[in-house]
Amino acid sequence: IAGITQAPTSQILAAGRRMTLRCTQDMRHNAMYWYRQDLGLGLRLIHYSNTAGTTGKGEVPDGYSVSRANTDDFPLTLASAVPSQTSVYFCASSDSIQGDTGELFFGEGSRLTVL
Amino acid sequence: GQNIDQPTEMTATEGAIVQINCTYQTSGFNGLFWYQQHAGEAPTFLSYNVLDGLEEKGRFSSFLSRSKGYSYLLLKELQMKDSASYLCALMDSNYQLIWGAGTKLIIKP
Numbered sequence: 001i002a003g004i005t006q007a008p009t010s011q012i013l014a015a016g017r018r019m020t021l022r023c024t025q026d027m028r029h030n031a032m033y034w035y036r037q038d039l040g041l042g043l044r045l046i047h048y049s050n051t052a053g054t055t056g057k058g059e060v061p062d063g064y065s066v067s068r069a070n071t072d073d074f075p076l077t078l079a080s081a082v083p084s085q086t087s088v089y090f091c092a093s094s095d096s097i098q099g100d101t102g103e104l105f106f107g108e109g110s111r112l113t114v115l
Numbered sequence: 116g117q118n119i120d121q122p123t124e125m126t127a128t129e130g131a132i133v134q135i136n137c138t139y140q141t142s143g144f145n146g147l148f149w150y151q152q153h154a155g156e157a158p159t160f161l162s163y164n165v166l167d168g169l170e171e172k173g174r175f176s177s178f179l180s181r182s183k184g185y186s187y188l189l190l191k192e193l194q195m196k197d198s199a200s201y202l203c204a205l206m207d208s209n210y211q212l213i214w215g216a217g218t219k220l221i222i223k224p
Contacts, residue, residue: 042119042202042214043158058211090157102146102206106157 002026006091006107013081013114021076021110023091031094032074033058033104034066036087043090049074081114088112117141119215121203126221127193135188135201135218143208147179147186150202152217158202161188190220198222 004025013019025032030051035043045058049068063085065077074093078085091107118140127133137147146165150158164170164179164186176189188201203215 040123040216042216043204043212044214045211048211102148102210102212103160103163104150104158104212106159108157 004091004093004105004107006089006110008110009108010111011113013112015081015083015114017081019078019081019112021078021089021091021112023074023076023107024072025074025091025093025105026072027093027095027105028071029093029095029105030071032068033092033094034064034074034076035090035092036060036085037090037109038087046076046089078112081112083114086112086114117205117207117213119203119205119213121201121215121218123216124219124221126223127190129193129195129222129224131193132189132191133193133220135190135203135220137186137188137203137215139184139186139203139205141184141205141207141213144181145206145208145210147177148204148206148212149177149186149188150204152200152202154199161201193222195222195224 007022033048034046044060046064047066049055052071055066089110092104094104121137149161152158162177169178174191179186200217200219202217204212
């Protein structure tokens, strides 16, 4: 059972380049999320999707875009990367936006460095 | 607004008990979560409290007081593998999670 798979696990990117982080889940969860994690800060929500075909903005959406064409995939795109987007990015999913536990299942993370 | 506070770092001894506190301020509340995150790994779910009181799960327990905006995670019989960061997260009125910065727990032999 794979759960959530993220790719790439690590990437060094020149500023101004376009980058897509991939996220795939095999649990048939409705909701998916993209977070960034920076030292000394809590996880911050970038974008989310409550169900296939819908997306929403989180706390820090600027410079990022997402799509949810189907249940399994939720890619995150940086249109023109900037150094402040250097971070560890986590994709997560949950069974329901108003589930009894709301437990999130996380991918292993993508470490992105923008130079 | 919403705010979550937890200590940045704590140290404890193998075999002992440690309590990690989390205080919060929020206008809407739909639950309080604790996650464990080992260095370089993804967070994993530990516990969920929505009602006041203590939830026990093996060596780990979590407590909630909604009136005080306070929760704690209690770890008993500490093992070296418990060295990790412990993340407190609040589910707000829109069912979105607001995360604390995490408490790094260092276990010494």
